[in-house]
Amino acid sequence: MTAILTRSTEQLKLQQPRHFSLPDAELTLWPNWMSEAKSRVLLQQLCDELDWQQPAIRLYGKSVAIPRQQVWMGDPHCHYRYSGTRFMPVAWHPLVRALVADVNRSCHHTFNCVLLNHYRDGHQHMGWHADNEPELGAHPVIASLSLGQARRFDLRHRQTEEQLQLSLSDGSLLLMKGACQQYWLHRVPKQSKATSLRINLTFRYIPATV
Ligand SMILES: O=C(O)CCC(=O)C(=O)O
Numbered sequence: 001m002t003a004i005l006t007r008s009t010e011q012l013k014l015q016q017p018r019h020f021s022l023p024d025a026e027l028t029l030w031p032n033w034m035s036e037a038k039s040r041v042l043l044q045q046l047c048d049e050l051d052w053q054q055p056a057i058r059l060y061g062k063s064v065a066i067p068r069q070q071v072w073m074g075d076p077h078c079h080y081r082y083s084g085t086r087f088m089p090v091a092w093h094p095l096v097r098a099l100v101a102d103v104n105r106s107c108h109h110t111f112n113c114v115l116l117n118h119y120r121d122g123h124q125h126m127g128w129h130a131d132n133e134p135e136l137g138a139h140p141v142i143a144s145l146s147l148g149q150a151r152r153f154d155l156r157h158r159q160t161e162e163q164l165q166l167s168l169s170d171g172s173l174l175l176m177k178g179a180c181q182q183y184w185l186h187r188v189p190k191q192s193k194a195t196s197l198r199i200n201l202t203f204r205y206i207p208a209t210v
């Protein structure tokens, strides 16, 4: 009995969120939202079972492959425009469908689509951007789950240039709310010391009537 109580208290402590008070943004980070054992299995299965794509985007008039791989998944109406290209969602993978229910519960929100990004190692990255596509509405709520290799996650205020550097470690969940996508940019920079695979899932909500 004592052992069970200790374990659940420990689990609760691990799941305590950390709140960041930033101007024009509300950020919450659960550093250990998912157990190591669960994330290891999930990482492997998503890696093996999804049809990872490396689409080309237009950059300064040239067509270049994105420096990572991705999958866009969600409810059928959740179309997503990215650098001039329209992506149709693939159907929910059963593991991700189960996961979104847990993420919804933790974040008190209803996500209905997710962009999965696969970074082979620290050479793969994502440049400065905001998740402010019009289909996400005025103040998008974004939940970001990280599996595998810990990577740096930088935020920069568009006007004041204030910066925040976070480490998104294995099993962490980051919730971005408020005016975050309007006032802040974020990126996953190159990190030559990061040698192994990371998969990140950013859960989003797109209303059916857009
Ligand atoms: O991989 C990450 O942590 C960031 C992903 C991201 O910013 C996005 O999917 O828009």
Ligand SMILES: [Fe+2]
Residues within 6 Å of the ligand: 129, 130, 131, 186, 202
């Ligand atoms: Fe993003």
